[in-house]
Amino acid sequence: MKGLSVEKAFHTVTEAFQNCLKRFPVTVAFIFAFTAYLIHLTSISWTGEERLLFITGYYLSVGILLSLTLHLWSEEVKSRMWKTGIQLAAHALLIADAFLLYRYLGTESSWIEIGIAHTAAILTIGLSTFFLSFLREKNDIASWNFALNAVSSFAVTQIIGLILWAGISLLLFSLHQLFDIHFSGKCYAYIYYLCSITLALILFLGLLPQGEDKHNRAPHSSEFLNGIIHYLFLPLTAGYLTVLYMYAARILVSWELPTGWVSWLIVALMTVCIAIQFGLYPARLENNKRFDNWIARWMPVLILPLLLLMTIGIVRRFNDYGITVNRLYLATLNGWFYFVCIGLFAIKARRINWIPISFAIIFLLTSALPVNYAGITKNVILNEIKAEMQRSCQAKAPLSLQQYEEWMYSLPEKQAIRINSKFRYLNSWFGTESVTHLIDRNVTYNLYSVAADTETNAAPAGTDSGKVTYSGAIDSQTNISVPKGYTRFIAIPSDGMSSRFLTIPRQYLENGILPVSLDTRTDNLNDSAYIELSTLEMLEKNSKHGHIPPTSFRCNSPKNLFMLTAFDIHYEKNSDEDIRMSIKGYLFKK
Template sequence: MKSLSIQQLSDGLYKGITRFPLAILSAIQFTFLVIYGIEADIDPGIWYLRGVHGAQLGIPLFIALTFFAESKNYNPIKKIGVKFGGVALLLLYLLTLPETLTFINFSRFVLLTLFAHLLVFIAPSLHKGYELHFWVLAKEIILTFIECVFYAFVIGFGIFVAISAVHFLFDININNKRYPEVMSFCLIFLTTIFFAGRMQGVNSKQNMVFDYPEILKNFTQFILIPLVLLYLIILYIYGGQILMNQDWPKGWVSYLSIGFSVLGIVSIILIYPVRNDENNKWIPLFNKGFLYTLFPIIFLFCAAIWRRISEYGITENRYYLIALGVWLFFISVYTLIKRDHFIKMIPMSLSVVCILSAFGPLSAFNVSKNSQLERLNDYATSNNWLDEDGYWDTSNEKKTPKEDVDQSRSIIKYLIKNHGYASIQPYLKDSIPDTLQGVDNKYAQSRTILQEMKLIQTSDYVKENRLNFYTTHQGVDIKGYSKYFTKEAQYLKRNGDKAISISKADPVINLFIENGATKLGTLIIGDQTYNIPFPDENEMLYKKKDFMMVYKSVNGIKNEEQNTTTLTAVTFTLFIK
């Protein structure tokens, strides 16, 4: 990379702003919303999340659209049309997001983020150019991004240390929120504007003469490839052991197979430009040998995944592993057929996988939901849990067989958590929204629906009583309180969570959950400590001189023999004077 003068830097920043205006506006919006969220300590609503997600997607999307327009040599009018077409698509997607976001929406966020970043590499290379052109451009994008992140991080870290110095040397009280706010500004806004100013223009006819970094060859030859060979030896020995013992492979082998495959493909990509050099005759041998050895690994990988699917069906995580296995197989075959013309296909095919996984009938969410519903239907049919009309028989408790009851409970909890209670509605005559009126917590929704379906706890839990308290608390007098914090904590028993962080500053507030007959836990506000009693169903409010705790929902397990109450989920609002 060429060195920069102050004049070149200022000229580059000016050209970057005029070249990537929408990407920089997205960075400004993203930075502002992140800092606002830190400063206000808010519970993110749908419009806040739409703004954050839209800005976060907008940065790579508008950079990609700029690259695409430049590679096509569009005139200014067409360039503007392409960019605002991207704005329209982004707004359409954001406005279709539901008021209450689910697991599916957040999973799509991740898939679309990966897709948008892949577009940065794909967009400028859609013309019928050389594969080497794509490699050079991708290298420039990655190295420029790493350089800009490094600059932004150093600036942020420097300001971080400066703020700390002012705080400790001059005894000036500085809010702890300043630190993440400064780092957010640097890593989001400065990285984007540095990249915009530093990234060279895209030209499909640019000169392909370049200096191949020797460090890439050394890194690949002496680090990546030995690691690939190490993984290969381990996986083949394990595969031989499986054949000898005639046993199914362990699920963990899937992740090792992924590591082996990814390292091998990255190695092939990094040494692609020098594969035909006279002094590098080992490279074509390695490429072909790796691809052929990859097929048995993919088979081992698929066998491990199939074992889990045959026992527990498809979930989103297993779907992604399946999709990755199919993609690896496709890339391996394509590379063997095309030989020197496969580089572009890697991000293109991966972007297609992202879109198919996020939307449509073949998406991770539809396939997983249908798989689990099919399992639930199998259990219901084999145990005669459905009446003549196909609805769930709620007249008798499903006490046996224990394994089928437990599996059905697990499926229903999964469906409600990931796909909402509407996925269970076809099995029940009564309207689930009516049954769940006033029950907002998903854990409590699962409990209520399971009770409705008579899928009771198995015998291990007979001596435990479930506590589910809910209230709307209309007309609570909040006059005189200056601050309030709303918190929702779930799965406290399962995850072993004990501390609920309510506020990290001004003052620091934490609630420490404790198991007992009457005590919910200990509330610490600054240097003051308060014992909080377990709420009563008829009294979902606890008031002291300096604060008031108003419960919306409380879920717990009461053990009659041990006289203890274990909190599993709680939603409350804490008002501070």
């Protein structure tokens, strides 16, 4: 019996390899090409033109997903010419997109707009893998069974790949320990690529159901899944509903507007609701229990009034703070929630695939078209700034730093803060190029210091009765662009230390500008950066989770510009002790 089991297992693995080669030839080719690409990159230590490396990896990885989706769809199409034409057109579009993306990354334009568009497109391709082959089905059981099988097969094959990689790595490490045979770290990376990418994905493709198994229309409910839904998810949903209805009653009694946090609680509630709909679907069709059918249809009705809280909260944020990309997407998500709740009630939750399909379509339409949310946000904010400049600014654009500061100081404090924050938002989200037709590039490096000067009535962010402390650091994923006109840079500190620690005489607190020695030299002069204390205060005040944006400061040499990436400063208000400070950043040189 044991021999038969081993033989059967070997036969299953062999059959899986042969099956995927016949069924998914283009996908297999992309998998081998992607693996070879990763091995090549590791062998050259990931050096080379960053744009080309990124685009090649993007094309090969997305090609795997796109070809898999097209192969699964083509199995449902009888016309050979039709499915061949669609596949060729889709891959031609992917190649064209890779070339356009390569050229786009060579410019200084912001990646936000094109990045969101590509995220929406890749999400749509990924979801179509589960649904595109089942559009003609009378219900969603076949696609549900296929999706469950695909997800579980992917998880199992990834675990197999990781176990195999760990086992081979342990064997190589043992050879090193026992026989002093050395293997470089790259060898372990090669083994990981072969096991967790090539082998795992080939096995996954071979295990995907086909033919009648692919269109398995028999509902199969899971006792484990039903238990999780009935004894964990449903009580959790009841807790969300109770808290939100109690909050709604409280704000009605006190006649106040909901806070912004309620939107995220409703997003969590709707996420759990949709998960319950998918989890209960096969059990409802198999057992037809009255309670499950009641939950599927009437739970969205119970949630529907709570969506008004989210709507009111979003409208309040728009009125108080204006338009942003995040708020537009959140408002659209709120509208989609109405659509989902009303739709589930109207059709008695008989179909559920339309929920993720509609989400992907809306996300794609609002992100990938020429008129999209990122572009709308940028244009609206720019128009608001231009209208204010026409009304109150006497100088002609683009404004110099002095002209910009004079304009800000001429405005009422709240208006100056609002306009400056709009410039900062555009500069942060859409890049310097989005505002340089209105203000000089030099102004974009000083937006935070201008904000610190205009917010004259703001209390110091890091002060108490005696001690003043400010600190912050950029996020590890932040990209730092080289300012225009600068050709090289030096990391500060340049001696390999984590930060440059220094003491600054207390007398410089009077004018609020701290001369910070950088321990480098330019034209026989010691380099120093002039850091405004008010700017450090503003950076900490506006930091998110301690993260600050890279901030530029002028230097004693006009050929240099210092960009701060981390800082920590301490001093006593009622003391004669000097200022203790640590900094980290980059000194750019012309």
